[in-house]
Amino acid sequence: MKVRVEKDASLTEPELIIRTPTETPMIEQLKTTLEKQLQHQQTITAWLKESQVYVPVDDILFLESADRHVIAHTIDDMYTTHDHLYELEQSLPKQFIRISKSAIVNVYQIRSITRSISTYLVTFQKTNKQVYASRRYYKTLKTHLEKMR
DSSP states (O other): OOOOOOOOTTOSSOOOOOOOSSOOHHHHHHHHHHHHHHHTTOEEEEEETTEEEEEEGGGOOEEEEETTEEEEEOSSOEEEESSOHHHHHHHSOTTEEEEETTEEEEGGGEEEEEEOSSEEEEEETTSOOEEEEEHHHHHHHHHHHHHHO
8 A cells, every 4th residue: 555645735625535446444444544533623613602612523412503593512512603504514524414404413422313203303422412303314314323333
């Protein structure tokens, strides 16, 4: 296996590309390890009362849109961000997935999903916080959970 670094001044952020003739378990493990390492360093800018804070994405349980604000929920706090939900959905790591028109969850933080007639109740580890997933997004959530865990 060769490792090579190329400089490209036109890039705004580093890009990692793995070129391989076939996808092997070693390549998949390398990809997963790199993704996990990169997501540990990512934060979002949010507000807690009057203070601007940088919240590590690993600490976020879910994000929800309510009253024209996006709220990032952690185990202990709720942070307000000025970003739109669709912008966060595009910039967050693959562990985040949309579960309704107004919510995105961190699949690594999910404890359980309870089915009711028209929705699915998602609960989180180490907290009593919960959010609802719509039927429209459930199949994607289930597939994503199976793949990520």
